[in-house]
Amino acid sequence: EIVMTQSPATLSVSPGERATLSCRASQSVSSNLAWYQQKPGQAPRLLIYGASTRATGIPARFSGSGSGTEFTLTISSLQSEDFAVYYCQQYNNWPPPFGQGTKLEIK
């Protein structure tokens, strides 16, 4: 079973700055990697699929990169509404686990 590891667990960034979140797979998942954003009391929201394709309605400040085992989610200029928990998920193999999440907090 593939294990997804996200780092850091918590990231403190000031509004307007860039945030970089990492996700590592224990074996190659090709480009079959999705990113989700989750705010308190809400369901997850799909941000990125195919490692780098933004989902419908997702602002251009969100970008994804990587393939194989190393992936990155970058938020170019943080807005107040971006502070949340972010999860990666591989969907190359069954079962398709989620990472443990990165909490993005206001510095």
Place this chain on the structure above:
Amino acid sequence: QITLKESGPTLVKPTQTLTLTCTFSGFSLSTSGVGVGWIRQPPGKALEWLALIYWDDDKRYSPSLKSRLTITKDTSKNQVVLTMTNMDPVDTATYYCAHPVGASYYFDYWGQGTLVTVSS
């Protein structure tokens, strides 16, 4: 417009069986390539895959929970039902149903979730 909504008990006792229903609209489980999945999230913890069912009745289960889970569909009612046997306090979580993109394992639409507490 795709929507999903979970329903079921908010409180179950240890050893009991949990039955959750996902009622959806905006798509049909009789259409090729369509599925519905279940994911849960214990309070303050990460998301965990549970099960997924496709239009052709293909079913996938979390390996660690497979012996306790059953997923079924009622195409005429636009519903998917998840049962989990032998509930334990560690199963306390918010349970989500969600719509996967095509026949894949990632999700573009989610229900609001329902919190299930396991306690005597």
